Amino acid sequence: MSNMIINVKVTDLKPGQVIGETIFDKHGRPLLCKGVKLTPSHITRLLARDYIEYVKIEIPYEEASKGIIKPAESIKNIPPIVHQKLGQFFKKARHIDRLEEKAVEELADDIHPLIETIFSSEPSILDNLQLLSGHDDHTHEHSWTVMLISLSTLRAAEILGIYRPTEEDKNSLAMGAVLHDIGKTKIPLKVLNKPGKLSPEEWQLMQQHVTFGYQMVKDTPNLMPLSKAVVAHHHRFLDGSGYSAQGVQDLESIPNHVRIVTIADIYDAIVSERPYHVAALPYHALKILYQGADKRFDKRFIDALSHAVAPFPMGCFLLYKDGILAQVEEIPKKEKDNPVVRIIGTFTEKYTHLLGKTFSFQNPPMGLPTEDTLLLGSYSPMGLADKTKGALSLGKVRKDLLGTEEPSNLYVLRSFDDILHKAFSFLFASKEKEEQPAKS
Ligand SMILES: [Fe+2]
Ligand SMILES: [Fe+2]
Numbered sequence: 001m002s003n004m005i006i007n008v009k010v011t012d013l014k015p016g017q018v019i020g021e022t023i024f025d026k027h028g029r030p031l032l033c034k035g036v037k038l039t040p041s042h043i044t045r046l047l048a049r050d051y052i053e054y055v056k057i058e059i060p061y062e063e064a065s066k067g068i069i070k071p072a073e074s075i076k077n078i079p080p081i082v083h084q085k086l087g088q089f090f091k092k093a094r095h096i097d098r099l100e101e102k103a104v105e106e107l108a109d110d111i112h113p114l115i116e117t118i119f120s121s122e123p124s125i126l127d128n129l130q131l132l133s134g135h136d137d138h139t140h141e142h143s144w145t146v147m148l149i150s151l152s153t154l155r156a157a158e159i160l161g162i163y164r165p166t167e168e169d170k171n172s173l174a175m176g177a178v179l180h181d182i183g184k185t186k187i188p189l190k191v192l193n194k195p196g197k198l199s200p201e202e203w204q205l206m207q208q209h210v211t212f213g214y215q216m217v218k219d220t221p222n223l224m225p226l227s228k229a230v231v232a233h234h235h236r237f238l239d240g241s242g243y244s245a246q247g248v249q250d251l252e253s254i255p256n257h258v259r260i261v262t263i264a265d266i267y268d269a270i271v272s273e274r275p276y277h278v279a280a281l282p283y284h285a286l287k288i289l290y291q292g293a294d295k296r297f298d299k300r301f302i303d304a305l306s307h308a309v310a311p312f313p314m315g316c317f318l319l320y321k322d323g324i325l326a327q328v329e330e331i332p333k334k335e336k337d338n339p340v341v342r343i344i345g346t347f348t349e350k351y352t353h354l355l356g357k358t359f360s361f362q363n364p365p366m367g368l369p370t371e372d373t374l375l376l377g378s379y380s381p382m383g384l385a386d387k388t389k390g391a392l393s394l395g396k397v398r399k400d401l402l403g404t405e406e407p408s409n410l411y412v413l414r415s416f417d418d419i420l421h422k423a424f425s426f427l428f429a430s431k432e433k434e435e436q437p438a439k440s
Helices: 040-048 061-068 080-093 101-120 138-159 167-179 182-186 200-207 209-217 225-233 256-271 282-291 299-308 349-354 381-393 398-402 414-423 425-439
Strands: 003-009 030-032 054-060 317-320 324-330 340-346 358-360 374-378
Touching (some): 030 040, 080 101, 101 138, 138 167, 138 256, 167 256, 182 209, 200 209, 225 256, 256 282, 256 299, 282 299, 282 374, 374 381, 381 414
Antiparallel strands (some): 317 324, 317 374, 324 340, 340 358
8 A cells, every 4th residue: 555644743753664755954954865764863863953843754554544643744845944933933922022123024034935835836735734733832833833724725715716915915914823822922831731621710811812912013013004903803703702902993894814814723723632622623623614604704714714725634534423433545636525435443233334335425325424424533543532532421422423322342444453442442441340340
Protein backbone atom coordinates (compact mmCIF):
# COMPACT_ATOMS: atom_id res chain seq x y z
CA MET A 1 0.00 0.00 0.00
CA SER A 2 1.09 3.57 -0.55
CA ASN A 3 2.81 5.71 2.03
CA MET A 4 1.57 8.89 3.54
CA ILE A 5 3.22 11.88 5.16
CA ILE A 6 2.36 12.88 8.69
CA ASN A 7 3.59 15.66 10.95
CA VAL A 8 5.34 14.44 14.06
CA LYS A 9 6.45 16.64 16.92
CA VAL A 10 10.24 16.58 17.27
CA THR A 11 9.88 15.38 20.84
CA ASP A 12 7.84 12.38 19.60
CA LEU A 13 10.32 11.21 16.95
CA LYS A 14 11.58 7.63 17.08
CA PRO A 15 14.70 6.11 15.55
CA GLY A 16 13.94 4.25 12.33
CA GLN A 17 11.28 6.70 11.14
CA VAL A 18 11.77 7.96 7.59
CA ILE A 19 11.96 11.67 6.77
CA GLY A 20 9.12 12.57 4.40
CA GLU A 21 10.31 16.02 3.42
CA THR A 22 13.78 17.54 3.57
CA ILE A 23 14.37 19.53 6.78
CA PHE A 24 16.17 22.85 6.46
CA ASP A 25 17.97 24.90 9.10
CA LYS A 26 17.28 28.57 9.83
CA HIS A 27 19.43 29.62 6.91
CA GLY A 28 17.79 27.35 4.40
CA ARG A 29 20.55 24.70 4.40
CA PRO A 30 19.35 21.12 4.29
CA LEU A 31 19.79 19.34 7.62
CA LEU A 32 18.27 15.97 6.81
CA CYS A 33 17.09 14.90 3.39
CA LYS A 34 13.86 13.23 2.40
CA GLY A 35 14.16 9.46 2.66
CA VAL A 36 16.74 9.45 5.49
CA LYS A 37 16.09 6.92 8.24
CA LEU A 38 16.32 8.64 11.63
CA THR A 39 19.03 7.58 14.06
CA PRO A 40 19.19 8.57 17.76
CA SER A 41 21.87 11.13 16.94
CA HIS A 42 19.71 12.71 14.21
CA ILE A 43 16.97 13.12 16.78
CA THR A 44 19.32 14.70 19.31
CA ARG A 45 20.47 17.15 16.64
CA LEU A 46 16.90 18.05 15.76
CA LEU A 47 15.94 18.51 19.40
CA ALA A 48 18.80 20.96 19.81
CA ARG A 49 17.21 23.27 17.25
CA ASP A 50 14.38 24.84 19.11
CA TYR A 51 12.98 26.46 15.97
CA ILE A 52 12.04 23.04 14.55
CA GLU A 53 8.80 21.86 16.08
CA TYR A 54 7.39 19.35 13.60
CA VAL A 55 9.01 17.02 11.12
CA LYS A 56 7.32 15.34 8.19
CA ILE A 57 7.59 11.57 8.47
CA GLU A 58 6.70 9.01 5.86
CA ILE A 59 4.66 6.08 7.12
CA PRO A 60 2.89 3.17 5.47
CA TYR A 61 -0.80 3.76 5.13
CA GLU A 62 -1.65 0.87 7.48
CA GLU A 63 0.24 2.60 10.29
CA ALA A 64 -1.97 5.64 9.96
CA SER A 65 -4.98 3.51 10.63
CA LYS A 66 -3.50 2.49 13.96
CA GLY A 67 -4.45 5.80 15.37
CA ILE A 68 -1.32 7.83 14.97
CA ILE A 69 -2.66 9.76 12.05
CA LYS A 70 -1.58 13.36 12.31
CA PRO A 71 -1.81 14.63 8.80
CA ALA A 72 0.53 17.22 7.38
CA GLU A 73 -0.27 20.86 7.08
CA SER A 74 -1.47 21.42 3.60
CA ILE A 75 -0.78 24.99 2.60
CA LYS A 76 2.47 24.56 0.78
CA ASN A 77 5.34 27.02 0.75
CA ILE A 78 4.59 28.74 4.02
CA PRO A 79 7.95 29.13 5.65
CA PRO A 80 7.92 27.78 9.22
CA ILE A 81 9.99 30.79 10.23
CA VAL A 82 6.87 33.01 10.14
CA HIS A 83 5.14 30.66 12.50
CA GLN A 84 8.12 30.68 14.84
CA LYS A 85 8.37 34.48 14.79
CA LEU A 86 4.73 34.67 15.73
CA GLY A 87 5.50 32.58 18.80
CA GLN A 88 8.10 35.12 19.90
CA PHE A 89 5.66 37.93 19.19
CA PHE A 90 3.06 36.45 21.54
CA LYS A 91 5.64 35.84 24.24
CA LYS A 92 6.63 39.50 24.12
CA ALA A 93 3.00 40.63 24.04
CA ARG A 94 2.64 39.42 27.64
CA HIS A 95 4.81 42.30 28.77
CA ILE A 96 3.45 45.23 26.77
CA ASP A 97 0.39 47.39 27.27
CA ARG A 98 0.22 48.85 23.81
CA LEU A 99 1.14 47.38 20.47
CA GLU A 100 4.02 49.39 19.00
CA GLU A 101 4.06 50.56 15.40
CA LYS A 102 7.28 48.71 14.79
CA ALA A 103 5.77 45.41 15.89
CA VAL A 104 2.86 45.93 13.49
CA GLU A 105 5.29 46.69 10.68
CA GLU A 106 7.33 43.57 11.33
CA LEU A 107 4.27 41.38 11.61
CA ALA A 108 2.86 42.79 8.37
CA ASP A 109 6.18 42.12 6.60
CA ASP A 110 6.19 38.52 7.83
CA ILE A 111 2.59 37.92 6.88
CA HIS A 112 2.79 39.48 3.44
CA PRO A 113 4.36 36.48 1.63
CA LEU A 114 1.74 34.26 3.17
CA ILE A 115 -1.07 36.38 1.72
CA GLU A 116 0.70 36.20 -1.66
CA THR A 117 0.88 32.42 -1.43
CA ILE A 118 -2.77 32.00 -0.55
CA PHE A 119 -4.03 34.44 -3.18
CA SER A 120 -1.74 33.47 -6.04
CA SER A 121 -2.85 29.88 -6.30
CA GLU A 122 -5.94 27.79 -6.42
CA PRO A 123 -7.29 27.72 -2.89
CA SER A 124 -5.33 25.17 -0.92
CA ILE A 125 -7.50 22.71 0.81
CA LEU A 126 -7.13 23.26 4.49
CA ASP A 127 -7.55 19.72 5.54
CA ASN A 128 -5.40 19.44 8.54
CA LEU A 129 -4.63 22.68 10.22
CA GLN A 130 -5.97 21.41 13.48
CA LEU A 131 -2.67 19.71 14.06
CA LEU A 132 -1.02 23.00 14.89
CA SER A 133 -3.38 23.57 17.76
CA GLY A 134 -3.37 21.61 20.96
CA HIS A 135 -0.03 23.16 21.82
CA ASP A 136 1.01 24.51 25.21
CA ASP A 137 1.11 28.01 23.89
CA HIS A 138 -2.39 27.86 22.68
CA THR A 139 -2.99 31.52 21.80
CA HIS A 140 -0.09 31.60 19.40
CA GLU A 141 -1.05 28.42 17.58
CA HIS A 142 -4.70 29.36 17.50
CA SER A 143 -3.98 32.87 16.16
CA TRP A 144 -1.82 31.48 13.39
CA THR A 145 -4.44 28.93 12.40
CA VAL A 146 -7.30 31.42 12.53
CA MET A 147 -5.32 33.71 10.24
CA LEU A 148 -4.77 30.91 7.71
CA ILE A 149 -8.41 29.87 7.85
CA SER A 150 -9.61 33.47 7.53
CA LEU A 151 -7.39 34.16 4.52
CA SER A 152 -8.38 30.91 2.86
CA THR A 153 -12.04 31.74 3.45
CA LEU A 154 -11.54 35.15 1.86
CA ARG A 155 -9.74 33.55 -1.08
CA ALA A 156 -12.58 31.04 -1.54
CA ALA A 157 -15.11 33.89 -1.28
CA GLU A 158 -13.24 35.62 -4.07
CA ILE A 159 -13.23 32.52 -6.25
CA LEU A 160 -16.93 31.86 -5.63
CA GLY A 161 -17.74 35.47 -6.53
CA ILE A 162 -19.07 36.18 -3.04
CA TYR A 163 -16.74 39.04 -2.31
CA ARG A 164 -14.02 40.85 -4.21
CA PRO A 165 -11.29 41.78 -1.74
CA THR A 166 -8.83 44.64 -2.28
CA GLU A 167 -5.20 44.39 -1.20
CA GLU A 168 -6.11 46.40 1.86
CA ASP A 169 -8.88 43.95 2.70
CA LYS A 170 -6.45 41.05 2.60
CA ASN A 171 -3.91 42.84 4.78
CA SER A 172 -6.37 44.12 7.34
CA LEU A 173 -8.08 40.74 7.58
CA ALA A 174 -4.76 38.95 8.11
CA MET A 175 -3.65 41.42 10.77
CA GLY A 176 -7.02 41.39 12.51
CA ALA A 177 -7.10 37.59 12.50
CA VAL A 178 -3.58 37.15 13.83
CA LEU A 179 -4.19 39.72 16.57
CA HIS A 180 -7.80 38.80 17.37
CA ASP A 181 -6.96 37.14 20.70
CA ILE A 182 -3.97 39.33 21.59
CA GLY A 183 -5.87 40.28 24.74
CA LYS A 184 -5.53 36.69 25.96
CA THR A 185 -1.90 37.47 26.73
CA LYS A 186 -3.31 39.41 29.69
CA ILE A 187 -5.34 36.51 31.08
CA PRO A 188 -3.56 34.51 33.81
CA LEU A 189 -2.22 31.24 32.40
CA LYS A 190 -3.97 29.17 35.03
CA VAL A 191 -7.32 30.42 33.73
CA LEU A 192 -6.27 30.33 30.08
CA ASN A 193 -5.04 26.74 30.22
CA LYS A 194 -7.55 25.40 32.71
CA PRO A 195 -8.53 21.94 31.53
CA GLY A 196 -12.04 21.81 32.98
CA LYS A 197 -15.02 24.09 32.91
CA LEU A 198 -14.47 27.72 33.89
CA SER A 199 -16.24 29.14 36.94
CA PRO A 200 -18.60 32.07 36.25
CA GLU A 201 -15.92 34.50 37.52
CA GLU A 202 -13.24 32.94 35.37
CA TRP A 203 -15.57 33.02 32.39
CA GLN A 204 -16.20 36.70 32.95
CA LEU A 205 -12.49 37.35 33.09
CA MET A 206 -11.95 35.34 29.94
CA GLN A 207 -14.52 37.42 28.08
CA GLN A 208 -12.52 40.49 28.92
CA HIS A 209 -9.80 39.42 26.52
CA VAL A 210 -11.55 41.46 23.81
CA THR A 211 -11.37 44.56 26.03
CA PHE A 212 -7.72 43.94 26.94
CA GLY A 213 -6.95 43.35 23.26
CA TYR A 214 -8.72 46.47 22.12
CA GLN A 215 -6.82 48.50 24.74
CA MET A 216 -3.58 47.18 23.32
CA VAL A 217 -4.32 48.04 19.70
CA LYS A 218 -6.66 51.02 19.71
CA ASP A 219 -3.94 53.69 19.66
CA THR A 220 -1.58 51.95 17.27
CA PRO A 221 -1.66 54.32 14.29
CA ASN A 222 -0.50 51.96 11.56
CA LEU A 223 -3.01 49.24 12.38
CA MET A 224 -6.06 49.52 10.14
CA PRO A 225 -9.46 50.25 11.73
CA LEU A 226 -10.90 47.01 10.35
CA SER A 227 -8.17 45.01 12.08
CA LYS A 228 -8.99 46.79 15.33
CA ALA A 229 -12.69 46.04 14.77
CA VAL A 230 -11.81 42.33 14.52
CA VAL A 231 -10.01 42.47 17.88
CA ALA A 232 -12.93 44.30 19.51
CA HIS A 233 -15.90 42.46 17.99
CA HIS A 234 -14.95 38.92 17.00
CA HIS A 235 -17.30 37.51 19.66
CA ARG A 236 -20.25 39.59 18.46
CA PHE A 237 -22.70 37.70 16.25
CA LEU A 238 -24.97 38.82 13.39
CA ASP A 239 -28.10 38.66 15.54
CA GLY A 240 -26.54 40.98 18.12
CA SER A 241 -25.78 38.26 20.67
CA GLY A 242 -22.27 37.76 22.01
CA TYR A 243 -19.98 40.45 23.37
CA SER A 244 -17.65 43.23 22.26
CA ALA A 245 -14.85 45.14 23.95
CA GLN A 246 -15.91 47.63 26.60
CA GLY A 247 -15.45 51.24 25.58
CA VAL A 248 -15.61 50.58 21.86
CA GLN A 249 -18.26 52.22 19.70
CA ASP A 250 -21.25 50.09 18.86
CA LEU A 251 -21.43 48.76 15.33
CA GLU A 252 -24.15 49.65 12.88
CA SER A 253 -23.49 46.45 11.05
CA ILE A 254 -20.78 43.89 11.52
CA PRO A 255 -17.99 44.30 8.93
CA ASN A 256 -17.20 41.35 6.66
CA HIS A 257 -13.75 41.05 8.22
CA VAL A 258 -15.25 40.44 11.62
CA ARG A 259 -17.78 37.97 10.21
CA ILE A 260 -15.00 35.95 8.60
CA VAL A 261 -12.78 35.83 11.68
CA THR A 262 -15.74 34.92 13.90
CA ILE A 263 -16.43 31.90 11.71
CA ALA A 264 -12.74 30.92 11.44
CA ASP A 265 -12.33 31.27 15.21
CA ILE A 266 -15.22 28.96 16.06
CA TYR A 267 -14.27 26.51 13.34
CA ASP A 268 -10.76 26.22 14.76
CA ALA A 269 -12.09 25.74 18.28
CA ILE A 270 -14.27 22.82 17.14
CA VAL A 271 -11.66 21.02 15.06
CA SER A 272 -8.82 21.46 17.57
CA GLU A 273 -7.71 18.96 20.12
CA ARG A 274 -7.99 20.58 23.55
CA PRO A 275 -7.41 19.21 27.01
CA TYR A 276 -11.17 19.10 27.52
CA HIS A 277 -12.42 17.96 24.14
CA VAL A 278 -11.49 15.62 21.33
CA ALA A 279 -11.11 17.27 17.94
CA ALA A 280 -14.19 17.09 15.73
CA LEU A 281 -13.96 16.49 12.01
CA PRO A 282 -14.30 19.52 9.72
CA TYR A 283 -17.51 17.88 8.45
CA HIS A 284 -19.10 18.20 11.89
CA ALA A 285 -17.66 21.66 12.51
CA LEU A 286 -19.28 22.91 9.30
CA LYS A 287 -22.57 21.30 10.30
CA ILE A 288 -22.48 23.18 13.61
CA LEU A 289 -21.70 26.47 11.85
CA TYR A 290 -24.51 25.94 9.34
CA GLN A 291 -26.95 25.55 12.23
CA GLY A 292 -26.26 29.22 12.99
CA ALA A 293 -26.20 30.36 9.36
CA ASP A 294 -27.72 33.81 8.90
CA LYS A 295 -28.65 33.89 12.56
CA ARG A 296 -25.28 34.15 14.22
CA PHE A 297 -23.02 33.71 11.20
CA ASP A 298 -22.97 35.05 7.66
CA LYS A 299 -23.88 32.06 5.50
CA ARG A 300 -21.87 33.37 2.55
CA PHE A 301 -18.66 32.93 4.48
CA ILE A 302 -19.57 29.49 5.82
CA ASP A 303 -20.09 28.53 2.17
CA ALA A 304 -16.66 29.95 1.38
CA LEU A 305 -15.05 28.13 4.30
CA SER A 306 -16.65 24.86 3.31
CA HIS A 307 -15.18 25.35 -0.14
CA ALA A 308 -11.75 25.75 1.44
CA VAL A 309 -11.69 22.76 3.76
CA ALA A 310 -11.73 19.02 3.29
CA PRO A 311 -14.61 17.75 5.45
CA PHE A 312 -13.03 14.35 5.92
CA PRO A 313 -9.32 13.94 6.47
CA MET A 314 -7.85 10.90 4.82
CA GLY A 315 -7.86 7.94 7.21
CA CYS A 316 -10.34 9.37 9.71
CA PHE A 317 -12.75 7.08 11.59
CA LEU A 318 -16.53 7.24 11.58
CA LEU A 319 -19.30 5.82 13.72
CA TYR A 320 -22.64 5.36 12.00
CA LYS A 321 -25.94 4.72 13.72
CA ASP A 322 -26.36 1.10 14.87
CA GLY A 323 -22.69 0.75 15.73
CA ILE A 324 -21.18 0.57 12.28
CA LEU A 325 -17.54 1.66 12.28
CA ALA A 326 -15.91 2.90 9.09
CA GLN A 327 -12.77 4.56 7.86
CA VAL A 328 -12.27 7.15 5.12
CA GLU A 329 -10.04 5.39 2.66
CA GLU A 330 -9.81 7.71 -0.28
CA ILE A 331 -10.70 11.28 -1.10
CA PRO A 332 -11.44 11.71 -4.80
CA LYS A 333 -9.59 14.78 -6.12
CA LYS A 334 -12.66 16.42 -7.59
CA GLU A 335 -15.09 15.33 -4.89
CA LYS A 336 -13.59 16.22 -1.55
CA ASP A 337 -17.04 16.05 0.07
CA ASN A 338 -17.67 12.52 -1.11
CA PRO A 339 -14.94 10.22 0.19
CA VAL A 340 -14.66 6.50 -0.29
CA VAL A 341 -15.44 4.81 3.00
CA ARG A 342 -14.74 1.24 4.17
CA ILE A 343 -16.66 -0.57 6.87
CA ILE A 344 -14.17 -1.84 9.42
CA GLY A 345 -16.25 -2.88 12.41
CA THR A 346 -19.63 -3.49 14.01
CA PHE A 347 -20.90 -4.22 17.51
CA THR A 348 -23.64 -6.55 16.30
CA GLU A 349 -23.44 -9.78 14.42
CA LYS A 350 -26.15 -8.78 12.01
CA TYR A 351 -23.86 -6.36 10.20
CA THR A 352 -20.80 -8.58 9.95
CA HIS A 353 -21.62 -9.23 6.28
CA LEU A 354 -20.81 -5.54 5.66
CA LEU A 355 -17.24 -5.81 6.95
CA GLY A 356 -14.69 -4.76 4.33
CA LYS A 357 -17.29 -3.21 2.01
CA THR A 358 -16.39 0.15 0.47
CA PHE A 359 -18.83 2.74 -0.79
CA SER A 360 -19.01 6.40 -1.67
CA PHE A 361 -20.11 8.46 1.30
CA GLN A 362 -22.85 10.45 -0.40
CA ASN A 363 -24.29 7.68 -2.54
CA PRO A 364 -24.09 4.36 -0.70
CA PRO A 365 -25.68 1.36 -2.39
CA MET A 366 -28.74 -0.13 -0.70
CA GLY A 367 -28.05 -1.66 2.67
CA LEU A 368 -24.98 0.47 3.44
CA PRO A 369 -25.06 3.38 5.88
CA THR A 370 -26.35 6.69 4.55
CA GLU A 371 -24.95 10.16 5.28
CA ASP A 372 -27.81 11.08 7.61
CA THR A 373 -26.97 8.15 9.87
CA LEU A 374 -23.40 9.34 10.50
CA LEU A 375 -23.11 10.08 14.22
CA LEU A 376 -19.48 10.76 15.10
CA GLY A 377 -16.09 11.11 13.51
CA SER A 378 -12.52 11.38 14.72
CA TYR A 379 -8.91 11.31 13.62
CA SER A 380 -8.10 8.10 15.46
CA PRO A 381 -9.91 5.07 16.89
CA MET A 382 -9.07 6.38 20.38
CA GLY A 383 -10.64 9.72 19.56
CA LEU A 384 -13.73 8.00 18.21
CA ALA A 385 -13.99 5.83 21.32
CA ASP A 386 -13.65 8.96 23.51
CA LYS A 387 -16.40 10.67 21.58
CA THR A 388 -18.62 7.60 21.93
CA LYS A 389 -17.95 7.57 25.64
CA GLY A 390 -18.85 11.26 25.79
CA ALA A 391 -22.07 10.74 23.86
CA LEU A 392 -23.08 7.89 26.18
CA SER A 393 -22.38 9.95 29.26
CA LEU A 394 -24.58 12.70 27.83
CA GLY A 395 -27.43 10.20 27.79
CA LYS A 396 -27.39 9.18 24.13
CA VAL A 397 -29.25 5.92 23.60
CA ARG A 398 -26.88 2.97 23.63
CA LYS A 399 -28.87 1.08 21.05
CA ASP A 400 -28.71 3.98 18.58
CA LEU A 401 -25.01 4.42 19.02
CA LEU A 402 -23.94 0.79 19.15
CA GLY A 403 -26.85 -1.09 17.61
CA THR A 404 -27.28 -3.06 20.84
CA GLU A 405 -27.98 -2.37 24.51
CA GLU A 406 -25.11 -4.51 25.73
CA PRO A 407 -22.43 -5.19 23.15
CA SER A 408 -20.92 -8.60 23.75
CA ASN A 409 -18.37 -8.40 21.00
CA LEU A 410 -16.76 -6.09 18.50
CA TYR A 411 -16.47 -7.67 15.06
CA VAL A 412 -13.68 -6.03 13.08
CA LEU A 413 -11.53 -6.40 10.00
CA ARG A 414 -8.34 -8.19 10.91
CA SER A 415 -5.98 -5.25 10.36
CA PHE A 416 -7.95 -3.19 12.89
CA ASP A 417 -8.29 -5.92 15.47
CA ASP A 418 -5.91 -4.65 18.15
CA ILE A 419 -6.48 -0.98 17.87
CA LEU A 420 -10.30 -1.06 17.78
CA HIS A 421 -10.60 -3.58 20.60
CA LYS A 422 -8.22 -1.52 22.69
CA ALA A 423 -10.01 1.74 21.95
CA PHE A 424 -13.47 0.42 22.72
CA SER A 425 -12.44 -1.81 25.62
CA PHE A 426 -14.28 0.53 28.01
CA LEU A 427 -17.56 -0.91 26.72
CA PHE A 428 -16.60 -4.38 27.79
CA ALA A 429 -14.45 -3.61 30.84
CA SER A 430 -17.37 -2.57 33.01
CA LYS A 431 -19.08 -5.86 32.31
CA GLU A 432 -16.06 -7.89 33.41
CA LYS A 433 -15.82 -5.87 36.59
CA GLU A 434 -19.42 -6.64 37.38
CA GLU A 435 -18.82 -10.32 36.80
CA GLN A 436 -15.73 -10.58 38.98
CA PRO A 437 -17.33 -10.34 42.41
CA ALA A 438 -19.78 -13.05 41.40
CA LYS A 439 -16.91 -15.42 40.64
CA SER A 440 -15.10 -14.92 43.94
FE1 LIG B 1 -11.46 35.55 21.19
FE1 LIG C 1 -9.97 33.04 19.14
